[in-house]
Amino acid sequence: MSQLDSDPFEHLPTSDDDLLRVSGLKKHFPIHGGILNREVDRVRAVDGVDFTIPRGKTFGLVGESGCGKTTIGKTLLRLHEPTGGDLSAKEFKPIKRDMQIVFQDPSSSLNPRRKVKDIVSEPLVVHGWGTGEERRERVDELLDSVGMPVQHKHKHPNQLSGGQKQRVGIARAIALNPQFLVLDEPTSSLDVSVQARIVHLLEELQEEIGLTYLFISHDLSLINNVADIVGVMYLGRIVEMGKTEDIFRNPQHPYTRALLSAIKPLNDRDRELIPDTLLAKGEIPDPRDQPGGCAFRTRCPKAFEPCDGDEPNLYETGDDEHAARCYLLDEEHRPDGPPW
Amino acid sequence: MSEPLLEIENLHLDIRTADGLAEILQGIDLSVESGETVALVGETGCGKSITAKSIMGLLPETATVPTGSLQFRGEDLLALPEKERNAYRGKQMGMIMQDPMTALNPVFTVGDYMTDVMKWQGTHKLGLSDWLSSKFTSNDSLRERAIEMLEEVQIAAPERVFESYPVELSGGMRQRVLIATALLSEPELLIADEPGTALDLTTEAKILELLQDLIDEKDMSVIYITHDLSIAKYISDTIYVMYAGEIVERAPAEELFDNPQHPYTIGLLDSIPSLSKPIGEGIAGELPDTLDRPQNCQFADRCPYSEPECREIYPARRETAPDHEVGCHLYTPEDAAAFDGELVDIGTPPAREQLENET
Numbered sequence: 094m095s096q097l098d099s100d101p102f103e104h105l106p107t108s109d110d111d112l113l114r115v116s117g118l119k120k121h122f123p124i125h126g127g128i129l130n131r132e133v134d135r136v137r138a139v140d141g142v143d144f145t146i147p148r149g150k151t152f153g154l155v156g157e158s159g160c161g162k163t164t165i166g167k168t169l170l171r172l173h174e175p176t177g178g179d180l181s182a183k184e185f186k187p188i189k190r191d192m193q194i195v196f197q198d199p200s201s202s203l204n205p206r207r208k209v210k211d212i213v214s215e216p217l218v219v220h221g222w223g224t225g226e227e228r229r230e231r232v233d234e235l236l237d238s239v240g241m242p243v244q245h246k247h248k249h250p251n252q253l254s255g256g257q258k259q260r261v262g263i264a265r266a267i268a269l270n271p272q273f274l275v276l277d278e279p280t281s282s283l284d285v286s287v288q289a290r291i292v293h294l295l296e297e298l299q300e301e302i303g304l305t306y307l308f309i310s311h312d313l314s315l316i317n318n319v320a321d322i323v324g325v326m327y328l329g330r331i332v333e334m335g336k337t338e339d340i341f342r343n344p345q346h347p348y349t350r351a352l353l354s355a356i357k358p359l360n361d362r363d364r365e366l367i368p369d370t371l372l373a374k375g376e377i378p379d380p381r382d383q384p385g386g387c388a389f390r391t392r393c394p395k396a397f398e399p400c401d402g403d404e405p406n407l408y409e410t411g412d413d414e415h416a417a418r419c420y421l422l423d424e425e426h427r428p429d430g431p432p433w
Numbered sequence: 434m435s436e437p438l439l440e441i442e443n444l445h446l447d448i449r450t451a452d453g454l455a456e457i458l459q460g461i462d463l464s465v466e467s468g469e470t471v472a473l474v475g476e477t478g479c480g481k482s483i484t485a486k487s488i489m490g491l492l493p494e495t496a497t498v499p500t501g502s503l504q505f506r507g508e509d510l511l512a513l514p515e516k517e518r519n520a521y522r523g524k525q526m527g528m529i530m531q532d533p534m535t536a537l538n539p540v541f542t543v544g545d546y547m548t549d550v551m552k553w554q555g556t557h558k559l560g561l562s563d564w565l566s567s568k569f570t571s572n573d574s575l576r577e578r579a580i581e582m583l584e585e586v587q588i589a590a591p592e593r594v595f596e597s598y599p600v601e602l603s604g605g606m607r608q609r610v611l612i613a614t615a616l617l618s619e620p621e622l623l624i625a626d627e628p629g630t631a632l633d634l635t636t637e638a639k640i641l642e643l644l645q646d647l648i649d650e651k652d653m654s655v656i657y658i659t660h661d662l663s664i665a666k667y668i669s670d671t672i673y674v675m676y677a678g679e680i681v682e683r684a685p686a687e688e689l690f691d692n693p694q695h696p697y698t699i700g701l702l703d704s705i706p707s708l709s710k711p712i713g714e715g716i717a718g719e720l721p722d723t724l725d726r727p728q729n730c731q732f733a734d735r736c737p738y739s740e741p742e743c744r745e746i747y748p749a750r751r752e753t754a755p756d757h758e759v760g761c762h763l764y765t766p767e768d769a770a771a772f773d774g775e776l777v778d779i780g781t782p783p784a785r786e787q788l789e790n791e792t
């Protein structure tokens with residue numbers, strides 16, 4: 094445990110409002126091969142990511158499978174050891190207690206052989222919180238706060254529905270009163286009617302306990318509803334970041350526009366908000382063998398000469414705190430601005 | 434209107450389990466006209482996939498169909514012996530399975546899979562002589578046909594894909610292979626069981642567009658199964674909303690969105706995250722237990738409008754607007770009369786009648 098208690102990241106100065114600041118975060122997974130089992134290649138799952146999350150806010154991370162969203166979540170919690178970069182989190186000590194995670198699939202993240210009460214009290218036991226009696230009370234209190242009837246505490250996970258299992262996962266995550274929760278696609282295995290209830294539960298908890306969330310999802314409509322700030326990820330990088338309303342009203346990166354245009358509108362107002370169809374070509378490249386220059390250029394319908402050169406920087410879009418990693422926004426290459 | 438291509442009437446389906454008889458389907462009525470795309474929408478466990486499997490004749494051995502008819506071009510498929518059923522399965526009706534990762538056998542190449550399908554489709558029992566003679570006949574024409582089909586589903590390098598194993602292909606490619614295989618025999622009816630769910634958003638959008646093009650081009654009838662109402666709206670002409678083994682609402686796609694009537698449909702529509710509105714409250718409670726179905730309205734325990742009568746009288750589906758049927762007491766005959774549509778009283782399902790007689 095001593096290893097976890099020491100803060101591995103260099104402390105950066107943070108402003109009072111920012112709970113978490115991440116800069117240049119990298120996580121590469123080596124691939125070993127050959128007779129000597131040396132590193133022959135590496136998967137750059139997360140390759141230089143910067144963001145800050147203000148206290149009490151929700152940062153939404155969207156992207157398709159394999160883009161590195163989950164790796165960021167796990168690296169923040171040091172379930173993966175980062176390859177490089179800095180993370181500073183004010184007042185987080187010991188760090189594991191203040192940061193927790195809710196996993197994607199509640200069926201596989203709850204131990205099927207343990208009862209609900211044991212699952213929820215596990216973090217309390219691990220961190221030596223309270224006496225047995227206090228822990229039992231805390232479990233009841235936690236189940237109540239996630240809207241689970243307390244009598245369910247004697248059940249095993251397989252006796253619960255998907256929504257109930259995810260409530261247990263949330264109760265376990267907030268057991269130690271953390272400040273920060275990584276929500277890794279917490280609703281993607283649930284039906285929409287259940288998803289709506291879990292989302293509202295998370296919003297209530299955020300208000301009551303003042304939690305800060307990193308909300309990972311592939312569903313843009315959902316992110317639009319839950320996040321204050323959005324980062325769009327592609328192949329280990331954040332390609333566009335800004336306030337939620339700016340990202341959705343004024344998307345600038347072609348990848349963001351491709352994702353948005355894939356949404357099927359529910360009503361006419363949706364239709365107005367969805368940009369014209371822009372289909373990304375082909376499939377997401379192998380992360381071991383990423384294209385040079387802009388990572389999206391092989392699939393981008395708007396790719397032009399500079400995209401083959403260096404990787405684009407983040408360019409301002411004109412909105413406050415809204416930037417995209419695309420040469421279309423570079424005045425030097427596109428004096429007339431992007432084509433939308 | 435001409436006779437529908439597929440007509441399901443009052444289909445019930447039970448599955449034997451260790452704990453007793455689970456009532457999975459409780460009277461499905463569904464009809465598909467020639468050239469029509471029908472979407473079957475509902476959440477996990479409502480019986481969408483088992484309905485598709487009943488149509489295809491792919492039910493598990495523990496399943497029994499106590500009542501109901503399933504007519505394809507006027508022929509009752511449920512009454513057919515297995516051997517004759519094979520003439521339909523895969524040939525006149527094709528199916529695209531849900532998960533492209535598991536639907537393909539990893540030890541065969543795409544080419545093996547597709548040529549095998551063409552060779553043996555409709556064969557009831559494979560004799561030794563069939564097998565031997567197949568070893569000595571050329572596969573060239575089959576190969577040509579398979580590659581042509583792979584081209585049709587917009588696979589860029591069909592020859593290479595033909596020689597590939599499933600693991601060498603991405604999810605979107607595998608789904609295209611499955612679509613191509615389902616369409617090899619040019620079926621009149623295509624059943625697509627959540628073909629996009631296991632894929633990424635941008636890939637799903639492309640697969641949907643491809644399917645839409647193929648449907649238009651081949652003028653197929655399609656049953657599209659999905660949990661996503663927005664996709665149902667995009668692809669289908671008519672939407673059937675399923676809940677707990679029943680069809681609770683049926684309407685043309687646009688009409689269902691403009692004028693949802695069943696409280697379940699309303700709750701479902703409200704729960705979908707959208708760009709232009711906040712997420713609704715969701716639907717409280719859980720799906721009823723299939724071993725112990727509630728009496729009469731299945732949704733009553735979760736319904737914000739439920740009245741005692743919902744648990745006492747079965748809410749038969751009736752037409753509340755032209756071509757729009759709802760199974761809910763909120764829409765009484767008086768309400769329905771305000772519309773010009775004709776009332777359709779489907780009566781009490783036989784299983785319930787029996788139950789009521791006993792009590």
